[in-house]
Amino acid sequence: xxxxxxxxxxxxxxxxxxxxxxxxxxxxxxxxxxxxxxxxxxxxxxxxxxxxxxxxxxxxxxxxxxxxxxxxxxxxxxxxxxxxxxxxxxxxxxxxxxxxxxxxxxxxxxxxxxxxxxxxxxxxxxxxxxxxxxxxxxxxxxxxxxxxxxxxxxxxxxxxxxxxxxxxxxxxxxxxxxxxxxxxxxxxxxxxxxxxxxxxxxxxxxxxxxxxxxxxxxxxxxxxxxxxxxxxxxxxxxxxxxxxxxxxxxxxxxxxxxxxxxxxxxxxxxxxxxxxxxxxxxxxxxxxxxxxxxxxxxxxxxxxxxxxxxxxxxxxxxxxxxxxxxxxxxxxxxxxxxxxxxxxxxxxxxxxxxxxxxxxxxxxxxxxxxxxxxxxxxxxxxxxxxxxxxxxxxxxxxxxxxxxxxxxxxxxxxxxxxxxxxxxxxxxxxxxxxxxxxxxxxxxxxxxxxxxxxxxxxxxxxxxxxxxxxxxxxxxxxxxxxxxxxxxxxxxxxxxxxxxxxxxxxxxxxxxxxxxxxxxxxxxxxxxxxxxxxxxxxxxxxxxxxxxxxxxxxxxxxxxxxxxxxxxxxxxxxxxxxxxxxxxxxxxxxxxxxxxxxxxxxxxxxxxxxxxxxxxxxxxxxxxxxxxxxxxxxxxxxxxxxxxxxxxxxxxxxxxxxxxxxxxxxxxxxxxxxxxxxxxxxxxxxxxxxxxxxxxxxxxxxxxxxxxxxxxxxxxxxxxxxxxxxxxxxxxxxxxxxxxxxxxxxxxxxxxxxxxxxxxxxxxxxxxxxxxxxxxx
Numbered sequence: 138x139x140x141x142x143x144x145x146x147x148x149x150x151x152x153x154x155x156x157x158x159x160x161x162x163x164x165x166x167x168x169x170x171x172x173x174x175x176x177x178x179x180x181x182x183x184x185x186x187x188x189x190x191x192x193x194x195x196x197x198x199x200x201x202x203x204x205x206x207x208x209x210x211x212x213x214x215x216x217x218x219x220x221x222x223x224x225x226x227x228x229x230x231x232x233x234x235x236x237x238x239x240x241x242x243x244x245x246x247x248x249x250x251x252x253x254x255x256x257x258x259x260x261x262x263x264x265x266x267x268x269x270x271x272x273x274x275x276x277x278x279x280x281x282x283x284x285x286x287x288x289x290x291x292x293x294x295x296x297x298x299x300x301x302x303x304x305x306x307x308x309x310x311x312x313x314x315x316x317x318x319x320x321x322x323x324x325x326x327x328x329x330x331x332x333x334x335x336x337x338x339x340x341x342x343x344x345x346x347x348x349x350x351x352x353x354x355x356x357x358x359x360x361x362x363x364x365x366x367x368x369x370x371x372x373x374x375x376x377x378x379x380x381x382x383x384x385x386x387x388x389x390x391x392x393x394x395x396x397x398x399x400x401x402x403x404x405x406x407x408x409x410x411x412x413x414x415x416x417x418x419x420x421x422x423x424x425x426x427x428x429x430x431x432x433x434x435x436x437x438x439x440x441x442x443x444x445x446x447x448x449x450x451x452x453x454x455x456x457x458x459x460x461x462x463x464x465x466x467x468x469x470x471x472x473x474x475x476x477x478x479x480x481x482x483x484x485x486x487x488x489x490x491x492x493x494x495x496x497x498x499x500x501x502x503x504x505x506x507x508x509x510x511x512x513x514x515x516x517x518x519x520x521x522x523x524x525x526x527x528x529x530x531x532x533x534x535x536x537x538x539x540x541x542x543x544x545x546x547x548x549x550x551x552x553x554x555x556x557x558x559x560x561x562x563x564x565x566x567x568x569x570x571x572x573x574x575x576x577x578x579x580x581x582x583x584x585x586x587x588x589x590x591x592x593x594x595x596x597x598x599x600x601x602x603x604x605x606x607x608x609x610x611x612x613x614x615x616x617x618x619x620x621x622x623x624x625x626x627x628x629x630x631x632x633x634x635x636x637x638x639x640x641x642x643x644x645x646x647x648x649x650x651x652x653x654x655x656x657x658x659x660x661x662x663x664x665x666x667x668x669x670x671x672x673x674x675x676x677x678x679x680x681x682x683x684x685x686x687x688x689x690x691x692x693x694x695x696x697x698x699x700x701x702x703x704x705x706x707x708x709x710x711x712x713x714x715x716x717x718x719x720x721x722x723x724x725x726x727x728x729x730x731x732x733x734x735x736x737x738x739x740x741x742x743x744x745x746x747x748x749x750x751x752x753x754x755x756x757x758x759x760x761x762x763x764x765x766x767x768x769x770x771x772x773x774x775x776x777x778x779x780x781x782x783x784x785x786x787x788x789x790x791x792x793x794x795x796x797x798x799x800x801x802x803x804x805x806x807x808x809x810x811x812x813x814x815x816x817x818x819x820x821x822x823x824x825x826x827x828x829x830x831x832x833x834x835x836x837x838x839x840x841x842x843x844x845x846x847x848x849x850x851x852x853x854x855x856x857x858x859x860x861x862x863x864x865x866x867x868x869x870x871x872x873x874x875x876x877x878x879x880x881x882x883x884x885x886x887x888x889x890x891x892x893x894x895x896x897x898x899x900x901x902x903x904x905x906x907x908x909x910x911x912x913x914x
Contacts, residue, residue: 148198149446150195151195151446155202155205156206158176158203158206159206160294160460162210169210170211176204179204180203213456216262232257234286235283236307238279241277241349243275244273250267251267264297266301267300268302268757271307278320279318280309284304284306284307287302288302295461296458296459296462300752316411317411326545327346330544330548331352331559334559338567338568340352341370341566345534345562346537346544346545347541359792360576365505365526366572376542377422377425381426403430406426406427409423410423418464418467421448421449421452421469425444425448432444441476442476445472463511470511471504471507474505482502483495500531505523509600514593515665515666516645517688518586519586520584532565533566533569536565540561544559577888602620603621643883643896644884648662648663648664648793649663650683650883651846652680652848653679653879653898654680655679657674657707658704659671659673659680660672660798660846661684661689664755664793668691668692669758671698671823672696673704674707675707676707677706677708679707692715694717694751695715696745696798698798699778699779700721700728701774704800715740716741717743718740718743719743719745719781720732720745721763721777721779722744722777746760747761748760753783755785755786756783756793757784758781760779762810763776763777775801777806778801778825781798782797783797795818796822797816798822802825804832811836820842821845823846823848824862828858828859829857829859830861838868838869843871844893845866845874846875846882847873850876879899882896882898883896
């Protein structure tokens with residue numbers, strides 16, 4: 138008789154409800170005041186009913202856990218919003234702060250994390266993310282720094298409460314305390330030793346062993362992501378299990394009693410967390426390990442899912458804002474997938490292959506089934522070779538982890554032995570890097586999928602079907618197999634029919650898209666789940682077709698560079714679907730009426746002038762024109778076009794492009810803009826005024842952009858783009874792509890995370906402008 142697996146959900150379901158409660162309340166702070174007493178009232182009633190109806194025990198437990206989570210949110214929320222920071226954020230003023238670094242800061246870091254411990258001498262403990270202001274030398278975790286900053290409050294659910302923009306480089310005023318410095322010393326030595334080894338294996342080794350990815354460049358990071366191997370550099374359960382297992386075995390070998398082995402293991406666990414840094418996946422793994430050790434000390438049985446549930450609950454109480462972080466969610470889901478699916482899947486596969494191979498396939502498959510519905514929110518594609526890449530990399534990962542960690546610990550004590558261990562650990566690290574590079578370079582490494590909630594729902598359905606296929610028996614399994622098979626046929630048909638060439642040819646990781654909307658501009662910027670649009674073009678229908686084609690349902694930011702019809706005529710399509718709108722000076726009553734319509738539909742309106750800045754995913758956007766203050770006035774229209782730069786400042790494992798959009802800025806205004814300085818050297822420039830002759834040549838030579846995008850209509854009657862403008866761009870070394878001959882234009886980082894990849898809806902021959910050979914870079 139086949140063994141019947143029973144899954145204990147008595148704690149998992151209540152904790153899941155607590156997690157959902159936490160997610161809602163950290164994102165909707167105003168609901169906390171009502172939610173806490175209501176949940177406690179329901180919990181008290183459920184507990185009372187449980188005394189008579191024991192079947193309600195799980196319901197009572199769920200309500201108690203939800204009430205505890207809500208209480209944790211309500212108690213911690215005020216400390217994240219001290220008055221001095223809230224006031225500075227609202228006023229736009231600057232405030233001196235003292236920050237304790239919670240991440241390693243390299244001199245070239247675009248952003249780093251910390252905790253504000255005081256502002257205007259007021260003590261506090263507020264998690265923040267800092268953009269810019271990196272000191273000129275490597276700064277370790279725990280270092281105390283001071284800076285004068287401008288602040289912006291983040292969304293309520295973000296783990297960081299504020300974003301800080303320092304005026305200058307932050308100044309270190311205090312070294313890390315001793316209980317952190319020992320780990321900093323080990324990390325520095327190991328990173329230096331690993332980085333001295335050849336190739337990408339040396340760059341990757343520190344990430345595999347201790348989670349330090351500062352040596353991983355964009356090319357390697359992009360390859361690891363494309364091949365679904367990024368999780369190997371996120372220290373988690375496997376690493377904790379190896380470390381604690383070795384400690385327990387060593388303790389048993391020398392005859393230590395159980396209590397002593399557990400106590401030593403807990404101390405080692407704390408040190409391990411400090412060494413590898415308390416990222417969400419590390420916290421989840423360490424909390425589970427601590428619970429297991431306590432259960433072992435008490436002689437109680439250990440069951441995986443209840444341990445995971447208890448760990449999640451404990452972490453939500455300590456830091457409710459973890460509930461909304463992708464790292465935490467993916468770590469929990471991957472662990473749940475392994476606990477629930479890996480063993481049944483391995484048992485099924487073992488009927489056709491040796492058990493070790495079956496287990497090697499089952500582990501990455503289970504994790505990917507559990508995590509992919511969340512990953513698709515960040516990247517609406519599916520990794521074609523992810524499971525195969527993980528199967529090939531899996532045997533090497535523990536070797537790199539164990540030997541690399543040993544090298545890290547031994548290097549300061551016996552340097553020659555530590556160096557030898559580094560060289561030994563380099564071998565599996567180099568293998569993993571080679572696997573990542575091989576599969577990332579394979580054709581069709583990422584398959585297109587539906588973006589947004591629809592895509593998530595579809596993938597949940599597919600994952601659920603696969604799970605049912607694994608666990609079900611008899612007729613249910615046959616029906617599920619049939620449904621999945623039909624679904625695969627339907628999906629395959631959709632890929633190989635009318636749009637196969639386009640969908641597979643499009644760069645899945647596009648970051649900039651120039652819509653083909655005729656004579657006008659409409660350029661999208663996408664970073665993760667956030668999207669901005671610069672201008673709307675003249676036609677709502679054509680703009681809508683472009684947005685629908687690219688799966689864009691809502692805009693986080695809309696920049697209306699000026700109020701000419703070819704830049705705002707399509708605005709009706711996005712009114713009510715925009716969170717924030719930047720506008721310049723208005724010249725007609727109709728301009729003000731349009732702004733009022735956006736505002737009435739719920740959009741935040743900002744009147745843009747030089748210096749205004751903000752974030753869009755991993756980009757920082759900055760307004761460079763028009764000038765503000767009491768300087769010489771700029772007339773509405775083309776001379777006052779909003780000029781916006783998009784510069785990468787966040788974590789961009791696949792590479793981040795940079796861009797400068799010039800609107801319809803003419804020669805005179807460009808002459809005034811260039812001497813102001815701070816012009817970036819972007820990958821992409823949005824060529825001013827559709828390539829008219831009204832240009833300042835030095836603008837483009839100073840920018841030195843790789844790609845120049847021109848939004849222009851065929852047979853437009855204006856002669857755009859002019860030979861003069863094309864000549865300026867050619868002299869600056871800028872390759873031109875234009876919507877009249879190329880159609881829709883998608884621009885992405887190159888395959889290695891560097892360079893620029895351009896995709897056009899029309900063939901390169903059709904897309905090539907006069908005098909250009911059509912080469913796409």
